[in-house]
Amino acid sequence: MNPVPSNPADPLAALRDIHGPPAPDFWPPAPGWIALAGLGTLLGVAAAAVAARWWRAGRFRREALASLRTLRARHEAGAADTEIAMELSALIRRVALARRPREEVAGLTGDRWLAWIESTLPGLGVSARTALLDAPYARRCRFDVARALAACEHWIRRA
Numbered sequence: 001m002n003p004v005p006s007n008p009a010d011p012l013a014a015l016r017d018i019h020g021p022p023a024p025d026f027w028p029p030a031p032g033w034i035a036l037a038g039l040g041t042l043l044g045v046a047a048a049a050v051a052a053r054w055w056r057a058g059r060f061r062r063e064a065l066a067s068l069r070t071l072r073a074r075h076e077a078g079a080a081d082t083e084i085a086m087e088l089s090a091l092i093r094r095v096a097l098a099r100r101p102r103e104e105v106a107g108l109t110g111d112r113w114l115a116w117i118e119s120t121l122p123g124l125g126v127s128a129r130t131a132l133l134d135a136p137y138a139r140r141c142r143f144d145v146a147r148a149l150a151a152c153e154h155w156i157r158r159a
Contacts, residue, residue: 060098085135
């Protein structure tokens with residue numbers, strides 16, 4: 001039975017307004033959103049692990065470049081070229097040992113050592129050759145320290 005309209009002249013007055021369904025609840029989310037959040041979390045953790053590993057792997061390079069900057073500053077302050085050459089040679093050896101297996105690098109000396117360095121990065125240059133082979137052991141040896149430092153910096157960045 002329909003209720004009798006209070007105003008028989010206006011039949012629309014008896015109609016009720018349209019009511020939609022209630023809004024969905026915020027929680028719990030649909031299973032697809034839960035799966036997406038889980039996948040995003042896993043990807044975030046994996047990306048953080050890869051970034052941390054990459055950062056740790058480049059630590060030797062950052063430390064070597066910092067040592068090279070110190071050598072450059074000492075050279076500009078007037079340190080002896082043979083001292084710079086000795087420390088530069090030791091620095092290059094430490095970088096090589098950090099990057100390659102010990103058996104491959106540790107026993108190399110002289111021309112074999114220089115050939116190995118040039119095989120990892122060709123075009124080392126005469127100044128760097130002199131700085132790495134002759135200058136650490138000579139009382140007086142003339143070479144361009146700035147060029148040797150630049151060549152070794154290039155090698156360290158590419159190592």
